Amino acid sequence: MVASQVRQFDLIAFDWDGTLFDSTAIITRSIQEAVRDVGGTVPSDAAASYVIGMDLTAALAHAAPDVPASRHAALGARFSHHYMAHQHDISLFAGVLPMLAALKDRQHCLAVATGKSRRGLNETLQAVELHGVFDGSRTADETQGKPHPRMLHELMREFGVAPERT
Known part of the structure; x- marks a missing residue:
């Protein structure tokens, strides 16, 4: 693998509203x-x-x-x-779809950590045709909400990824 292709991170966790979604x-x-x-x-x-x-x-x-x-x-x-x-x-920010595709092509594990409810996130993922793109997610009604880091800790544990690789 060429040095420029070495991944710095294995797990990339995104917030949803205001990060991927222009809401x-x-x-x-x-x-x-x-x-x-x-x-x-x-x-x-x-x-x-x-x-x-x-x-x-x-x-x-x-x-x-x-x-x-x-x-x-x-x-x-x-x-x-x-x-x-x-x-x-509401729609995805410009460039989000090609960015996610490029990250998936490089074998990154992708996740969402959001203050949305599970129902709200699932409905939104369905509406923008992103169901199945993310390997995991956590919502505020499933665990302690942000700014507490529990969502990220749970995702790291789920995928066996260390904090420095997230």
């Missing part, structure tokens, strides 16, 4: 609309987008600190309502 604006707007719906102080674009990738409950609590815990379920439901209404407007 930042819609998530931000959905958070803001949900907070408005339940009567909280609407966060700025920066505050709403800061929480992307986190577990939904933690993200919404952080983005809307004045919404009481007793309203978090309603806040989550309103976020889902707004996000689902716009999800058909």
Whole structure:
């Protein structure tokens, strides 16, 4: 193998929203609309987008600190309502498909570690025809959400890959 073809990493784990999937604006707007719906102080674009990738409950609590815990379920439901209404407007970033194909051709193990739910990730993978491209994934409803590293630790353990090769 030529030195330039030696892999530095065996496992490459991607976040989904805002990394592979161009969803930042819609998530931000959905958070803001949900907070408005339940009567909280609407966060700025920066505050709403800061929480992307986190577990939904933690993200919404952080983005809307004045919404009481007793309203978090309603806040989550309103976020889902707004996000689902716009999800058909979201697509992969340009260049993602050829990049993933090139990584697979070089025998990298590919994974997703996301704050999305399992259902949400599966539906999205199906919609963009990427089911089967990733060797594994972890979602926030299956394990401890980001920023905790547990998702990555579980993926490394699943594929037998050391941290320095991930």
